[in-house]
Amino acid sequence: MTDTRTRTDNTGAGQAAEHFDVLIVGAGISGVGGAYHLATQCPDKSYVVLEAQESFGGTWITHTYPGIRSDSDLYTFGYRFKPWVGAPIASAEEILGYMNEVIEENDLGPRIRYGHRISTARWSSEDKLWTLEAVRADTGETVRFTTNFLWMCQGYYRHEQGYTPEWEGMESFAGEIVHPQTWPEDLAYKGKKVVVIGSGATAATLVPAIAADCEHITLLQRSPTYFIPGRNENELADTLRQLDIREDWIHEIVRRKVLFDQRELTRRAVEEPEAVKQELLAGVKEFLGEDFDIARHFTPRYRPWQQRIAFVPDGDLFQGIAAGKASVVTDEIERFTEKGILLKSGETLEADIIITATGFNLNVLGDIAFIIDDEPLVFSDTVTYRGMMFTGVPNMVWVFGYFRASWTLRADLVSDFVCRLLRHMEEKGAQSVTPALRPEDADMPLLDWLDPDNFNPGYMMRGMHLLPKRGDKPEWQHNQDYWTEKDELPEIDLDDPAFRYA
CATH class of the missing domain: 3.50.50.60 (FAD/NAD(P)-binding domain)
Incomplete structure (x- = not known):
C-alpha cells in the first residue's frame, strides 16, 4: 500500500490533513464494494472510506421499520465476488451480515472511518487535489483529508429525513x-x-x-x-x-x-x-x-x-x-x-x-458543498458522462445504480471503470482527468437527467432540477440498461477526447 501522508492543506487554516490516493464517501453497498475492488485491482493505492453513520450498511441501517427487506433478489443485489446462500429476498439483518462478512474476509474494517460527516469538498487545479472537511460525531471536531481521487458512494437520498407531503390538518x-x-x-x-x-x-x-x-x-x-x-x-x-x-x-x-x-x-x-x-x-x-x-x-x-x-x-x-x-x-x-x-x-x-410511506428526499452528492477552484459547483449545470462523471468536475466518480435491476450490478461495473481509469492515469503520468464536451457535441441538445416516459418515480421527478443534464448520445446519459452497459463500460476508450487529462 502507498503510505498515508500528512500534508498542510491550502484552505488557509493551516491544519494538517491526512492524505490518501483515493477517498470513498459512504460505507453502504456501493462503498464497501468499491473498497473491495480498489484493494483487489489497485493494491498500490492508499484509500479511506468516510461514513457519516455509526456503522456500515447505508439504507440497511437507516431503515429499522418492521419487516425491512430487499426488493431485489440477493443473487444480483449481492456482489459478484461473494456468493449469496440464502433466500432471494433477504431481511436487513441478513444483508448486514453478508456485508460484514465481506468487510471481515477482506480486512476492509481498518480502512473505514465511521461518524465522519463531510461538509465541504474543494478541488484545486493548481495542486490537483481534493481537500475535504468532515465533522467527527464523537468529538465534534473538524478534520481534514486530501485525496487525488474522490469516489462518491453515498447513495441518492437523504438518510436523516424521509419525504412526507404537507396535508391540510x-x-x-x-x-x-x-x-x-x-x-x-x-x-x-x-x-x-x-x-x-x-x-x-x-x-x-x-x-x-x-x-x-x-x-x-x-x-x-x-x-x-x-x-x-x-x-x-x-x-x-x-x-x-x-x-x-x-x-x-x-x-x-x-x-x-x-x-x-x-x-x-x-x-x-x-x-x-x-x-x-x-x-x-x-x-x-x-x-x-x-x-x-x-x-x-x-x-x-x-x-x-x-x-x-x-x-x-x-x-x-x-x-x-x-x-x-x-x-x-x-x-x-x-x-x-x-x-x-x-x-x-x-x-x-x-x-x-x-x-x-411516501418516499425519499433526493440527495445530490451527499449534501456536501462542492467547490471547484474557489467557485461553488452547481451540479445541475454539468452534463453527465454515462451517469458517473460530470463535465467540469475533475477526478470524481459517482455511483448511481439501476432502477430495473439491482443497484449493486452497476456498483460493480463502476468499480471496474474507476480502477481501470486510475491505472490509465498512472500510465499516462496524469494527475487529473475531467470530462468535457467534444467539438462534435457542441450542438447536442441537453435534456433532463431522466426521460420521464422511460422512468418516473416521484422522488426523481421532485428532484430532477437538482441533477445534471444528459445529452442525446449514449456517452452523455445514464443508461438504465445493465445488459448493454455490462459490455459497453469495460470497452470505454479512456483516450476519447471526452476525457481531458492534465
Whole structure:
C-alpha cells in the first residue's frame, strides 16, 4: 500500500490533513464494494472510506421499520465476488451480515472511518487535489483529508429525513404520524388502528409485517403499483445445491439466469406492455380472487417498469388483505382530522397511527458543498458522462445504480471503470482527468437527467432540477440498461477526447 501522508492543506487554516490516493464517501453497498475492488485491482493505492453513520450498511441501517427487506433478489443485489446462500429476498439483518462478512474476509474494517460527516469538498487545479472537511460525531471536531481521487458512494437520498407531503390538518390529528425512515423504537401499534399512506415497496413490506398485531391496518394509496408475488426461493439454486455444486458456481449460474429473466421481462414490458400487465395482475388475482376489485386497487395508470416493480415474497401483502387483517383504499386525501383522514370521496379513515410511506428526499452528492477552484459547483449545470462523471468536475466518480435491476450490478461495473481509469492515469503520468464536451457535441441538445416516459418515480421527478443534464448520445446519459452497459463500460476508450487529462 502507498503510505498515508500528512500534508498542510491550502484552505488557509493551516491544519494538517491526512492524505490518501483515493477517498470513498459512504460505507453502504456501493462503498464497501468499491473498497473491495480498489484493494483487489489497485493494491498500490492508499484509500479511506468516510461514513457519516455509526456503522456500515447505508439504507440497511437507516431503515429499522418492521419487516425491512430487499426488493431485489440477493443473487444480483449481492456482489459478484461473494456468493449469496440464502433466500432471494433477504431481511436487513441478513444483508448486514453478508456485508460484514465481506468487510471481515477482506480486512476492509481498518480502512473505514465511521461518524465522519463531510461538509465541504474543494478541488484545486493548481495542486490537483481534493481537500475535504468532515465533522467527527464523537468529538465534534473538524478534520481534514486530501485525496487525488474522490469516489462518491453515498447513495441518492437523504438518510436523516424521509419525504412526507404537507396535508391540510396534519397538526389537528390526535395520534402519531410516523415516516418509516425515522421509525421510533417504542412505537406502540399493537391493538391500534393504523393507516399506511403509500403504494411502493416500503408500504408493501410494512403492512404484512405489523398487520397481525394491529386492530386493523389500511393501505391508503393515491394510485396503484405493480408487484410480483411469488415464493421466496430460487428453485435452480436449490437444485444445484442438492447436486453438491460449489457455491461460487451456483452464485454465477443463478445470477446469469436471474439476469436473463429480468432482461426478458424488461424487453417485454416495452414491446408487449399489455401482456406483461395482465401477467402481473394475474399473479395478484391468485391471492385475492375474482371478486376483488383488482382494476381499482392494483392496476397502475402507467405501463410496467415505468416505475420499480417490487417482489412480494409469498404474496404476504395480499394474504393479509384476503384474510381481512388488512385492507386497501385507493383515493386521495382531502385533509387530516383529529381522528384520522378525510378522503376526497367523502369517506373517513379512522386511525390511531398514520405511517407516511411516501418516499425519499433526493440527495445530490451527499449534501456536501462542492467547490471547484474557489467557485461553488452547481451540479445541475454539468452534463453527465454515462451517469458517473460530470463535465467540469475533475477526478470524481459517482455511483448511481439501476432502477430495473439491482443497484449493486452497476456498483460493480463502476468499480471496474474507476480502477481501470486510475491505472490509465498512472500510465499516462496524469494527475487529473475531467470530462468535457467534444467539438462534435457542441450542438447536442441537453435534456433532463431522466426521460420521464422511460422512468418516473416521484422522488426523481421532485428532484430532477437538482441533477445534471444528459445529452442525446449514449456517452452523455445514464443508461438504465445493465445488459448493454455490462459490455459497453469495460470497452470505454479512456483516450476519447471526452476525457481531458492534465
